[in-house]
Amino acid sequence: MPYPLALRYLCALLVSATLLATQALADSEPIRYTVTAPDGVSLAVQEAGNPDGPAIVFVHGLLGSRLNWNAQVNSAQLQRYRMITYDLRGHGLSGKPSGAEAYTEGSRWADDLAAVLHATQARRPVLVGWSLGGAVISNYLARHGDDDIAGAVYVNGVIELSPEQIVAHPELYRDLNSADLQTHLETVRAFLKLCFDTQPDPDTFELLFANAAMASWDMQHAVQSMGIDAAKGLSNAGVPVLLLYGARDALIHAEPAIARAQQLNPHARSLLYAGSGHAPFLEESERFNRDLARFVDSAGK
Structure with missing residues (x-):
C-alpha cells in the first residue's frame, strides 16, 4: 500500500490501542463507598x-487500613479477582466512635464484617484477615457462621490474647496510649518496625506510619481487651481455613498460634514463611499472592 496510507493506518492502530488501554485503566479504577454498621x-x-x-x-x-493491602490490590496476578477492602472501625476513613464499648465487644467487629458482606453482595468470598483481622474473622464465624463464605485465611492472625501466643511488649502497648503526642507517635513507629523482619522501603513505611497515626486513641486502648471467640469461631468453621504466618514474627509467636488454631480446627492447613515477620503479604508479596490465588481457586470449587 502507498506510504501515506500505511502511515495513516499505523496511526489509527496506535490511537485505538491508546483508547483501549485508557478504557481498561478506567475499568480497573477502584470503587469507593461507605457501609453503615448496625451500631x-x-x-x-x-x-x-x-x-x-x-x-x-x-x-x-491494628493501626492499619485498606492501604495495607496495596501489594495485593495493585498486583497484576490478582486482578482477575474481585478484591474488597475496608477500614476497620477506629481506623483509616471509617468512623471512630468514642468509648471503650465500641471496641471491646468483639461482636461489633463481627457485625461490621457482616455488614460489608451484605452491602457488597459478594458471593461466597474468601476472607483474609491480618493480625487483628484474624480475630475479626473468628468473631464473625462465631456470630454469623460460615454459610456465606468460601474460606478463611489467617495471616499472622491473632488467635487468642494469651501470653503463649502474643509476644510480650508491655512498654510498647502501654505507650501506644500515652497522652503525650511525641511518646505516642514514637511508639507507633516502633510498633510498625516490629511488623517487619525485612523493613519496607522508606516511602512505604512513611505511608504506613501516616496510616497508623490516623487510628483512634480510644480504640488503641480498648482493643487490648477485645473479646475473641476463637474457640467457637474456628471450631465451627466447615469451610477451608489456611493459617499463613511469617516465622520471624516479633509480635505473635507463630508456631504456638498455629498449633492452637489447629487444635480448634484440625482441618486447618498451615504455611510458614521462614523469611518473613509479621507481614508476609508485604515482605514476600509475590509468593503470598501466588499462595492466596491457589487457595481462593481451590476454595471456590
Missing part, C-alpha cells in the same frame, strides 16, 4: 479488580 459506625469500603471474579475480602490489622 451506626460508617465503614469505608473499596473494591478493585474484576467485579465478576471470585471475591476476596481483606481485613487489615
Whole structure:
C-alpha cells in the first residue's frame, strides 16, 4: 500500500490501542463507598479488580487500613479477582466512635464484617484477615457462621490474647496510649518496625506510619481487651481455613498460634514463611499472592 496510507493506518492502530488501554485503566479504577454498621459506625469500603471474579475480602490489622493491602490490590496476578477492602472501625476513613464499648465487644467487629458482606453482595468470598483481622474473622464465624463464605485465611492472625501466643511488649502497648503526642507517635513507629523482619522501603513505611497515626486513641486502648471467640469461631468453621504466618514474627509467636488454631480446627492447613515477620503479604508479596490465588481457586470449587 502507498506510504501515506500505511502511515495513516499505523496511526489509527496506535490511537485505538491508546483508547483501549485508557478504557481498561478506567475499568480497573477502584470503587469507593461507605457501609453503615448496625451500631451506626460508617465503614469505608473499596473494591478493585474484576467485579465478576471470585471475591476476596481483606481485613487489615491494628493501626492499619485498606492501604495495607496495596501489594495485593495493585498486583497484576490478582486482578482477575474481585478484591474488597475496608477500614476497620477506629481506623483509616471509617468512623471512630468514642468509648471503650465500641471496641471491646468483639461482636461489633463481627457485625461490621457482616455488614460489608451484605452491602457488597459478594458471593461466597474468601476472607483474609491480618493480625487483628484474624480475630475479626473468628468473631464473625462465631456470630454469623460460615454459610456465606468460601474460606478463611489467617495471616499472622491473632488467635487468642494469651501470653503463649502474643509476644510480650508491655512498654510498647502501654505507650501506644500515652497522652503525650511525641511518646505516642514514637511508639507507633516502633510498633510498625516490629511488623517487619525485612523493613519496607522508606516511602512505604512513611505511608504506613501516616496510616497508623490516623487510628483512634480510644480504640488503641480498648482493643487490648477485645473479646475473641476463637474457640467457637474456628471450631465451627466447615469451610477451608489456611493459617499463613511469617516465622520471624516479633509480635505473635507463630508456631504456638498455629498449633492452637489447629487444635480448634484440625482441618486447618498451615504455611510458614521462614523469611518473613509479621507481614508476609508485604515482605514476600509475590509468593503470598501466588499462595492466596491457589487457595481462593481451590476454595471456590
